[in-house]
Amino acid sequence: MKIINAGVTAPKGFKCAGLRAGVKPGKTNKDMAMIVSEVPAKIAGTFTKNIVKAAPVLWGKKIVEEQEAVRAVVINTGIANACTGAQGYENVVTEAKEVAKLLDIKPEEVVVGSTGVIGQQLPMDVIKEGIKRLVPELKADRQSEEDASWAILTTDTKPKEAAVEVEIDGKTVTIAGMCKGSGMIHPNMGTMLGFITTDAAIDKALLLELQRELIEDTFNMVSVDGDTSTNDTVFVFANGMAENKEITEKDADYEAFREGLLYVNQSLAKQIAGDGEGCTRLFEVHVAGADSKENAKILSKSVVTSSLTKAAIYGKDANWGRILCALGYAGVDFDPVKVDISLKSADGVIEIVKDGIATDYSEDEATKVLSADAVTADIDVHNGVFEATAWGCDLTHDYVTINADYRS
Known part of the structure; x- marks a missing residue:
């Protein structure tokens, strides 16, 4: 696998x-x-588990369930088109029709992503004009990738992209993606939109199964603030233009593709965690020694979502009691x-708890370790052989500032 500096048009046949x-x-x-995509791309999609689902999510679920392939996705930020009733859904259909008309394809070959404020109707005159302006601008170059990655952000402070190349059947297959997400982020898909493109030829059912499996260990292991959104969506588009022999079973080619897709998912997920609203550092929690994979996940999520632990990470305070406490109320026996x-972190490693009690560690050294841009808590509960990793961020004063006036 080769990591490359590129965005969603790196795979053959995609423009943005x-x-x-x-x-x-x-x-x-x-x-x-x-x-x-220049040609129909097989589509996989994963969506929010929130009962309150935005109109574009309802449309996207329908398309993923009923269509083998699509050609386009259109995205807007600023307004989520959630809790907008029949009119909101009709607006999504109108968007699909507008894109289809300009690209000479079917509306069912268009999916939609929206993010922003809940409860407002889309200004359809603006949206239609935006679609008309986007189509002639479609290109496969780095500037277009950067423009698209910036255009899907809300409170994010930076775009989020990832891309890799893998060899399958003697062909170079590229997998790339972009996403947005900064607040209202919590396992079960946080308020995030993700768009992954690949030129791999792969069976749709296998692609859907794989992406939903990988989501559980990547995007669903991210939490910024404990709120699960109405709009969360990750689409994968596979157009087959790498011309590899179609992947139809879980063989060596499948494993190579899986490795690349896992990397893109995981990289994007970590970038979301590291750009949490108001955050100053990425907080990674790795739990080992659990008696099951599910319990390892539960324990790591419990620590990464603890408000007190997140505040301690912000304060560069090695308050290990908060970590142990978060493990204790997770509902897992150990x-x-x-x-x-x-x-x-990049500034060192320090053991702060051994056999359930504090070590004789240096608070100054701990503060130094906690001052880096990315900090990891390595936890071993010595109760089995399973492990899991969750990603989050610190909790700062700026998080409240951002969300106190989000609608304005």
Whole structure:
């Protein structure tokens, strides 16, 4: 596998564009994007588990269930088109029809992504004009990738992209993606949109099964603030233009593709965690020694979502009691006197708990370790052989500031 500096048009046959349409007056950011495949691309999709689902999610689920392949996705930021009733759904259908008309394809070959404020109707005159402007701008170059990756953001401070190349059947297959997500992020798909493109030839059912499996260990292991959104969506588009022999079973070619897709999912998930609203550092929690994979996940999520632990990470305070406490209320049985906890970062490693009690560690050294941009808590509960990793961030004053006036 080769990691490359590229975006969603790195795989053969994809073009994209991003621009400012003016979805929310008074702003200056790019707010609409589009990705198009030259040929039909098999589609896999994973969506929010929130009972309250946005209109584009309902449309996307329908398309994934009923269609083998699609050609395009159009995305807007600023307004989520959630809790907007029949009119909101009709607006999604109108978007699909507008894109289809301009690209000379069927509306059922178009999916939609929206993110932003809940409860507002889309300004369809603005959206339609944005679609008309996007189509002639579609290109396969780095600038277009950057424009598109910026155009899907809300409170994010930076775009999020990942891309790799893998060899399958003697062909170079590329997998690339972009996503947005900064707040209302919690396991079960946080308020995030993800778009992954690949030129691999792969059976749709196998692609859907694989992506949903990988989501559980990547995007569903991310938490910023404990809120699960109405709009979460990750699409994977596979157009087969690498011309590899179609992957139809779980053989060596499948494993090579799986490795690349896992990397892209995981990289994007970590970038979301590291750009949590108001955060100053990425917080990674790795739990080992659990008696099952599910319990390892539960324990790691419990620590990464603990508000007190997140605040301690912000304060560069090695408050190990908060970590042990979060493990204890997770609902998983383990022996507290066997727990070991270490903190590590680019600035060093320090063991702070051994056999359930504090070591004679240096608070100054711990503060140094916790001052890096990315910090990991390594936890071993010595109760089995299973492990899991969750990603989050620290909790800062700025998180409240951002969300206190989000609608304005």
